[in-house]
Every structure is written in C-alpha cells, then in structure tokens.
Amino acid sequence: MTDRPTSPPGEDRKDAHLRICLEEAIERPGRGNGFDRYQFEADALPELDRAEIDLSTTVFGKRLAAPLMIGAMTGGTARAGELNRILARAAEATGIAMALGSQRKMLEFPEITRTFQVRDVAPNILLMGNVGAVQLNYGVTADDVRGLASRVGADLFAFHLNALQEAIQPEGDTNFKGLIGRLERVIPEVGVPVVLKEVGAGFSRKTLRKLRHLPFAGLEVAGVGGTSWSKIETYRTDSWIQQMTGARLGDFGVPTAESLGYAVEELPGKTLIASGGIRTGTEVAKAIALGAHLVASALPFLKAASEGGVDAVILTIRQFIDELRTICFVTGSPNLAALRGTLRQEPRP
C-alpha cells in the first residue's frame, strides 16, 4: 500500500489536477523527450544581424510572432478561470498561440463557460478549444462540440486522445470503441479546423496510419518526456491497483522527437504541433528543424502563472523566444525555414 495523499473529498477534478501538477513530481525524469539525440551544427560566421532574424510564422491562418503555443490546460473552476486569463493576456502581449483545457464541463454546467472565455483580454491570439475524443462515445454530439468552439471564439478545436490517463482515473471513460468512425463524422461539423492531440504519451506510427484518412487539419504530438498523466492520476485514485499501474506506466508511450518524426513522414500536408516536455528554446528550435510548424509547452507556463502571474508568464515566453533567436543566430538561420537541415542526429549509444 502507498501512503501518498489522494484528493480531499469534494475537490474538483480540475483543481486537483492543478494542485498535483504544481506540488508533485509528475514529470518524467527517467525518459527524455528524445531531442537530446539531435545537435545543431554551429556556425561561427553566421553573416546575419541577430536583430533581423525573423521568427514569425503563419499557422492555421493567423500570424504569430514566434512558433509557440501555451498548451491545453485549464478552465472550469474559479481558479482555472483566473489562470486562463493570465495565460491569455501573456499570449496576447507576446503574439503567441494558446490552447484551453477540456471544455467538457461546459456542457453540464453552462455557467462555467466564462472560465474559458478569454477573447476580451486576448482578441487577436490563435486560440484552440478542447474536449476528449472519447466523450463522443459518452453522449457528446457534433452540435455540442460546435457550440464549445463557438462559445469561446476558438480558431481551431482539439480532440484529445488520452487512453492511458482514462485507464488510471478512478472515474475514467475507457470505452474507446468505434471512435475513428465517430471522429470521421463529427470533425467536418465542428465549424473550425480540428487538431487531434495526445496528452503526453505521443502517437506511434501505428496510430497515425489508423487516423491519417480523417478530415482533421493538424496533429499535436504531446509525446513522452514531460508531464505524465499516468503519474498525475496516481495522486487522485484511492485504488492501490490503479496507483501501481499508473506509476509503472509513468513513461509509457512515444518520446516527443520520435513521434514528431513519425508524424512528418505519415501526415504530409497536416499542420504539426510538437509538444511533450518542451522546456527550452533550443528544444523549440529542434522541433521546428525536424518539421513542426508550431511548438507547445504546458507545465512551465502553469508554474509561471501560478507563481508570478502575467509578468512571469511573459518573462518565460520571452526567454523561450530569446533562446530560439540565438539558436537561429549561431546556426546561421535567418528564419525558421532555414533551421531545417541544421540538425545532426548523434548515433545511438
């Protein structure tokens, strides 16, 4: 038996997730995100003015100052609403994209919609809505999803795939049967482009081959190497069996760099968002060099928002961007496209 604390009775699931993410060791120190195997070729004579390097990009029809997104995290409670507004203000101030956390609760409790609404403080950002794909097996309809996207003014909408997390959750929704067919019918009805995303276990080649015929616009990798939902759920379940399974599968899945490589090969023409353990501007640069169009990070921005509010999130974003700019500079890359081809893969040890 373990004596780890579980959620106090009555604690909202989203608040519990936020608390656990901020207080517990829920990242994967054991297994990296896979980017270590790649190193940039340095160029000591870049023939560039660092200040003129262009980090801007257009994704899903919106111009961004840099190819960065605050990953899907939150909404649904008063605290989550405050955090969303902090994250949104920072995204607006720096010209990057932002994703909302799962909006499922909006369907049951429409009054919490305002905890997801950020357009008044972030009118220009690329904003992505979110719900679990498995909810299509539990009564959520195409009309519901269209409403979720439009009520927050989302530019695009993510269905997350989180089989591992649901398996460890005390109240997990684990019937994933028939989802490919449901997604095929629902995606064209959402009203905005759809992204399919994992939540930290990544996509294997096998999964990508199963889903590549679907009419989605983009894929967010969310691979192994960062926040582990299997670990997080071990702090919420009272079941010793689930705690053990969750701990043992804490780094199950496909590391981010590997999963991104599969997506580049299997999904030509789709917009690719790299995520899962992205913690530095150098990793952002590596993901772009490997073929990502946008790079998302979640947990670092939650920590900054919780500790220091909007200013701390802006500082974190600016540091990511500064490091990305310097990598471009010292590899002789005048823009993001030029980063491609500057990476060398080290032989496996």
Ligand SMILES: Cc1cc2nc3c(=O)[nH]c(=O)nc-3n(C[C@H](O)[C@H](O)[C@H](O)COP(=O)(O)O)c2cc1C
């Ligand atoms: C506090 C928290 C809440 C999250 N909630 C959601 C969610 O509601 N929907 C979703 O698709 N992903 C959710 N995620 C997963 C992230 O979007 C991301 O895929 C994952 O955390 C890996 O990125 P990271 O290592 O940078 O944190 C959440 C992550 C965190 C840290």
